[in-house]
Amino acid sequence: MLYGRDTETAALDDRITAARAGRGWSLVVRGEAGIGKSSLAAAAAERAGDFTVLRCTGVESEHAWSFAGLQALLLPLSGHLEAIPEHHACVLSRILGLAAAPDKAAPPANFQFTVGLAALSLLAEAASHRPVLCVVDDAHWLDPDSAAVLLFLAKRLTAEAVGVLLTVREGYAPDFPTPGLDEMRLGPLDDESAGALLAGRLGALPPSSRGRILRSAEGNPLALLELPPVESDARMAADWTGSRSTTSRLKQVFGDRIDRLPEPTRTLLLLISADDTADTGLVLDAAAKLGAGLTDLAPAEADDLVRYQAGHFAFGHPLIRTAAYQGAPVFRRIEAHRVLADVMDHDDHRRPFHLAAAATGPDEEVAAALEASAECISSCGGHNVEYAVFERAAAFTPEGPERARRLLRAAEAAAAGGNGPKAWALCAEIGRSTGDRSVHARATLIAAMVASWNNDVREAYRLYMEAADHYTATQPEAAGYPLFRAVELAWQAGDFSRAEVAAEHAERLAIEHSPWVRDLAKATAGFNRSCAVTITEAVEALRRLTDIHAAFGAAVSPENRGMVAWWQTLTGDIAAAERTASATVRAARETGAAGALPRALALNGMTEFHRGRWRDAEAMAADSMGLSAELGQPIGLVKARAYILAPIAALRGDEERVRDLVEAARAASPADTAVTIDIAQALLDFSLGRNEEALDRLMGHLDSGAPGDALVFVPVAVEAAVRTGEADRVAGAFAWYTEWAEASGQTHLAAVVERTRGLLAADADADAGAHFERAAALHKEDDGFPFETARTDLVLGEWLRRARRVNEAKTRLRSAAAVFERLGAEPWTERVRRELRAAGDAGPVEAAPALADKLTPQELQVVRLAAAGLSNREIGEQLYLSPRTAGYHLYKAYPKLGVASRTDLAKLGL
Structure with missing residues (x-):
C-alpha cells in the first residue's frame, strides 16, 4: 500500500489508460533518496497488469558499459526482432548481444538516432500486440548511451501504446536532465500519511519515540522505517537531527548498521557493492580469497540489508550499497577490486574496470585492457561510453605517444557521439600532452569542427589554419581539406583577407586541391565589393566547384x-x-x-x-x-x-x-x-514603412565592401532609397547586384532587376511601366517565387493606377493581395488595400489559405513524404518517428486537406 500518494497514483492511472488507448507518454519521477520513487514505479507496473512490462535499473558499475541498460530493458522483446525492418533488427541484435546478430550489422552513426529509431520500431511492434510499459528505476545511473536512446524514444511516443516511466534521484547522484519530458516531483508525506505509514509498519510506539521519528524523518518514507524506534538509540537520534540532507543521514543510518556487523560479513557486502552485477559465483570466489563465505552473509540478511534473489545478491536499497562501499577504508576497496579482477575471466567486460579501480598510478596493463574494452564498445557505436573508456585508458598511460593516441581516440569518439564540449576538452589536453604534430593535426581538426558546431566562425577558421600548419609539416597533401574549410569560414565571417591567406598557403604547397581552395577564395573575393575580383568571376568559380562535387555523386x-x-x-x-x-x-x-x-x-x-x-x-x-x-x-x-x-x-x-x-x-x-x-x-x-531606418541598416553592410547576405536584399535597399528620395545612395550597390543577376543567368533575378529599374525610373516616365511589365512577364516564365512576383504586381499596380489604367491596376493589386494574404504578410496586404481603395475598389481583400497553411509543421512534412509515395515506415525513417506516429499525423491532416486517402495527396501538389 502507498501512503499519501493518491494524487500521484491517480495521475499514473490516467496515463496507463491513455497507453491502452494508443496514446503514448513518458514521465520522469524525481525526488530524494527514500521518498518513494521505486514504490510508485512498482505500483504503476502492478496497475498495468494487461501490459508487457519491461524493467531495468540503472547500476553504477554498468555506467561504463555501453547500452547495458537498453539491453536489460529490451532483451525480453527479442522475439519481435524478425517483425521489424532488417536494418533495425541488425542494429538491435548487436546492441542486445545476441549470437544471431548478422555479420553485416554496422556500428550505427549518431547512436541516439540510429539506435533510438530501431528501439522505437521494436517497442511499436511489441505494442501492436499488447500495450507496453517501460519502467526504468535509478535512471541517473544508466550508461550514457542507453540514457540518450531512452530520451530519444521517450519524446516520440505520440501514437504508440507505450508508456515510459523513469525514476531519478535528486542529490548524491549524477545529474540527469530530461528536457522536453513531463516530470513528477515527489515531496514529503503529509503528517497524517507519515503517521499511518509508521503505525502500519512498526505498530504502536511510545509517543515520544513516535514524535521524534516523525519530526526527524521529515516525511521521507524510508527514513520513517529506518530511524531507530527506541529511546536507547539516542545517539543515533541526535546524529539524525541537524542541517544535513535526508540522503546523507540515511547513509549514516545504514553505515552504522553495517559497522556493527562481523568483519567477514562486511567483506562480503563490500564485494557485492564493488561489483554491482552481484554475480553470486564471482562474489563468493573473491570472498574465499579474503577469508569469507556464504554463511557470513546471514547477519546482513537478518538485518534486511541484503537478500539473495534469482541467483544474485540484491541490497535492500541503493543507499545501502553506497554505504557499504564508501564506508570501507580505501585500502579495502582497492583490495576488493583487485581480487574481483583476479577471479574474473580475462575476456570479462567488467575486468578492465576492476583493474582500473585497483590501480594507484599509471599502469600499461590496465590502460591496454581499458583500450580493448573501448574498442569492443566502439563496434556497437556507443560513442559516449567509448570516449569515457578511452579517456580512462589514457589516464593510466604514462606520458608519451601512447597517452596522446588514446586521448585522440577519446576525442574522436566524443565528436562522433555529438559531445562537442567533451571533444573540445580532450583536444585541449592532447595539445598539452604531446609534441607529435600528426596527432596535433587530427586533434585540431576535431576542435575546429566543434567550433563550427558552436557557430564560432573565427575560432574555427583559426583552428583549421593551425591544422593545415601541422599537416604541412607531416603530410602536406592532407592540408588541402583544412585550408578549404578555412576559406569557407573566412567567407562566413566576411573576411576576404583571411581567405586569401589560406589560398596562398595551398598554392605554396602545390597540392592536388590547391585549385579548389583558390576557386573558393576567388568566390569570397568576388562577393566582397572592395576586391579586384568581379562578381561574375566569383559566380564562375562557384560553378566550377559545384561541378567538381557533382562529379563525385553519392560519395559526397x-x-x-x-x-x-x-x-x-x-x-x-x-x-x-x-x-x-x-x-x-x-x-x-x-x-x-x-x-x-x-x-x-x-x-x-x-x-x-x-x-x-x-x-x-x-x-x-x-x-x-x-x-x-x-x-x-x-x-x-x-x-x-x-x-x-x-x-x-x-x-x-x-x-x-x-x-x-x-x-x-x-x-x-x-x-x-x-x-x-x-x-x-x-x-x-x-x-x-520605416524606409529610412531600413536603408541605413542595409547600406551599413552594402557600403562596407563585405556585404555578405545583404547582397540578396539590395532591391529592398533600392526601394527604400527611392521612397526616401536617396536613389543616388544605392547606385553602386544596384550595379553590383545587376552584374550578379546577369552572371547567374536566372530568370527570377532578371525579373527583380527589371522591377528595380522601374522604381529608379522617373515616376511619370513610361519607361518605368515598361520595366515593371517586363518584370511581370519574366516572373511568368519562372513562377517559383510568389512573394517576389507579388511585390512586382504591387509596384506595377501602383504605377498603373497613377497612369489612370485603373482596371489593369485592380487586377495586379488583387493578384498581389492574394499572395500576401496567404503568406500572412499583413503590412504588405494593408499596403495593397490602400492602393485598391485609391483605385475605387473598397471590397474585402481575402484569399483562401494555401492547403499547406492548414497543417502543423510536422503534419506538413509527413503529408509531403506520403504524397511522394513513401510508406508510414519510410516516413518514420526520414523524420525519426515510429510508423504509427507518422500515420497519426497523416490521418490528422486528411480532414484539413479535404481528402480521404494517400492517393488523393499526390493530386494536391503540396
Missing part, C-alpha cells in the same frame, strides 16, 4: 552537400540549391548522419524562404531547432532563427517576434549573426 558527404547548396544559392540558382538541400537532408537521414542534419535543414529552410514557401521554411526551421537542441549544436538554433524565422516574422510585420528571435540569435552567436540580424530588422522596418 552530407556536410559537403550542404556546402554545395550554399554555393548554388550564391550563384542565384535557388531551385538547384533547394534540390541539393533536400537531397542533403534525405542523405543525412538515410545514413544516420544526424550531426549534419541541423545545418542541412536550415539550408533547406533558407531555400524555401527565398522561394516564398514560408510555411515549409518554418517547418524545416522547427525541425532543425529541435534536432539542434537534442544534439547540443547551437548552429541549427542560430541559423533557423536568424536566417529563416526572423526574416519571415519581419515581412509579416511581427515586431515582438522579430525582437525575440533576434535577441536569441545574438545571445547565441553575437559576432557571426550581425549581418543577418540587421537584415531581419531592416526587413521589419521596410515592411512597416
Whole structure:
C-alpha cells in the first residue's frame, strides 16, 4: 500500500489508460533518496497488469558499459526482432548481444538516432500486440548511451501504446536532465500519511519515540522505517537531527548498521557493492580469497540489508550499497577490486574496470585492457561510453605517444557521439600532452569542427589554419581539406583577407586541391565589393566547384552537400540549391548522419524562404531547432532563427517576434549573426514603412565592401532609397547586384532587376511601366517565387493606377493581395488595400489559405513524404518517428486537406 500518494497514483492511472488507448507518454519521477520513487514505479507496473512490462535499473558499475541498460530493458522483446525492418533488427541484435546478430550489422552513426529509431520500431511492434510499459528505476545511473536512446524514444511516443516511466534521484547522484519530458516531483508525506505509514509498519510506539521519528524523518518514507524506534538509540537520534540532507543521514543510518556487523560479513557486502552485477559465483570466489563465505552473509540478511534473489545478491536499497562501499577504508576497496579482477575471466567486460579501480598510478596493463574494452564498445557505436573508456585508458598511460593516441581516440569518439564540449576538452589536453604534430593535426581538426558546431566562425577558421600548419609539416597533401574549410569560414565571417591567406598557403604547397581552395577564395573575393575580383568571376568559380562535387555523386558527404547548396544559392540558382538541400537532408537521414542534419535543414529552410514557401521554411526551421537542441549544436538554433524565422516574422510585420528571435540569435552567436540580424530588422522596418531606418541598416553592410547576405536584399535597399528620395545612395550597390543577376543567368533575378529599374525610373516616365511589365512577364516564365512576383504586381499596380489604367491596376493589386494574404504578410496586404481603395475598389481583400497553411509543421512534412509515395515506415525513417506516429499525423491532416486517402495527396501538389 502507498501512503499519501493518491494524487500521484491517480495521475499514473490516467496515463496507463491513455497507453491502452494508443496514446503514448513518458514521465520522469524525481525526488530524494527514500521518498518513494521505486514504490510508485512498482505500483504503476502492478496497475498495468494487461501490459508487457519491461524493467531495468540503472547500476553504477554498468555506467561504463555501453547500452547495458537498453539491453536489460529490451532483451525480453527479442522475439519481435524478425517483425521489424532488417536494418533495425541488425542494429538491435548487436546492441542486445545476441549470437544471431548478422555479420553485416554496422556500428550505427549518431547512436541516439540510429539506435533510438530501431528501439522505437521494436517497442511499436511489441505494442501492436499488447500495450507496453517501460519502467526504468535509478535512471541517473544508466550508461550514457542507453540514457540518450531512452530520451530519444521517450519524446516520440505520440501514437504508440507505450508508456515510459523513469525514476531519478535528486542529490548524491549524477545529474540527469530530461528536457522536453513531463516530470513528477515527489515531496514529503503529509503528517497524517507519515503517521499511518509508521503505525502500519512498526505498530504502536511510545509517543515520544513516535514524535521524534516523525519530526526527524521529515516525511521521507524510508527514513520513517529506518530511524531507530527506541529511546536507547539516542545517539543515533541526535546524529539524525541537524542541517544535513535526508540522503546523507540515511547513509549514516545504514553505515552504522553495517559497522556493527562481523568483519567477514562486511567483506562480503563490500564485494557485492564493488561489483554491482552481484554475480553470486564471482562474489563468493573473491570472498574465499579474503577469508569469507556464504554463511557470513546471514547477519546482513537478518538485518534486511541484503537478500539473495534469482541467483544474485540484491541490497535492500541503493543507499545501502553506497554505504557499504564508501564506508570501507580505501585500502579495502582497492583490495576488493583487485581480487574481483583476479577471479574474473580475462575476456570479462567488467575486468578492465576492476583493474582500473585497483590501480594507484599509471599502469600499461590496465590502460591496454581499458583500450580493448573501448574498442569492443566502439563496434556497437556507443560513442559516449567509448570516449569515457578511452579517456580512462589514457589516464593510466604514462606520458608519451601512447597517452596522446588514446586521448585522440577519446576525442574522436566524443565528436562522433555529438559531445562537442567533451571533444573540445580532450583536444585541449592532447595539445598539452604531446609534441607529435600528426596527432596535433587530427586533434585540431576535431576542435575546429566543434567550433563550427558552436557557430564560432573565427575560432574555427583559426583552428583549421593551425591544422593545415601541422599537416604541412607531416603530410602536406592532407592540408588541402583544412585550408578549404578555412576559406569557407573566412567567407562566413566576411573576411576576404583571411581567405586569401589560406589560398596562398595551398598554392605554396602545390597540392592536388590547391585549385579548389583558390576557386573558393576567388568566390569570397568576388562577393566582397572592395576586391579586384568581379562578381561574375566569383559566380564562375562557384560553378566550377559545384561541378567538381557533382562529379563525385553519392560519395559526397552530407556536410559537403550542404556546402554545395550554399554555393548554388550564391550563384542565384535557388531551385538547384533547394534540390541539393533536400537531397542533403534525405542523405543525412538515410545514413544516420544526424550531426549534419541541423545545418542541412536550415539550408533547406533558407531555400524555401527565398522561394516564398514560408510555411515549409518554418517547418524545416522547427525541425532543425529541435534536432539542434537534442544534439547540443547551437548552429541549427542560430541559423533557423536568424536566417529563416526572423526574416519571415519581419515581412509579416511581427515586431515582438522579430525582437525575440533576434535577441536569441545574438545571445547565441553575437559576432557571426550581425549581418543577418540587421537584415531581419531592416526587413521589419521596410515592411512597416520605416524606409529610412531600413536603408541605413542595409547600406551599413552594402557600403562596407563585405556585404555578405545583404547582397540578396539590395532591391529592398533600392526601394527604400527611392521612397526616401536617396536613389543616388544605392547606385553602386544596384550595379553590383545587376552584374550578379546577369552572371547567374536566372530568370527570377532578371525579373527583380527589371522591377528595380522601374522604381529608379522617373515616376511619370513610361519607361518605368515598361520595366515593371517586363518584370511581370519574366516572373511568368519562372513562377517559383510568389512573394517576389507579388511585390512586382504591387509596384506595377501602383504605377498603373497613377497612369489612370485603373482596371489593369485592380487586377495586379488583387493578384498581389492574394499572395500576401496567404503568406500572412499583413503590412504588405494593408499596403495593397490602400492602393485598391485609391483605385475605387473598397471590397474585402481575402484569399483562401494555401492547403499547406492548414497543417502543423510536422503534419506538413509527413503529408509531403506520403504524397511522394513513401510508406508510414519510410516516413518514420526520414523524420525519426515510429510508423504509427507518422500515420497519426497523416490521418490528422486528411480532414484539413479535404481528402480521404494517400492517393488523393499526390493530386494536391503540396
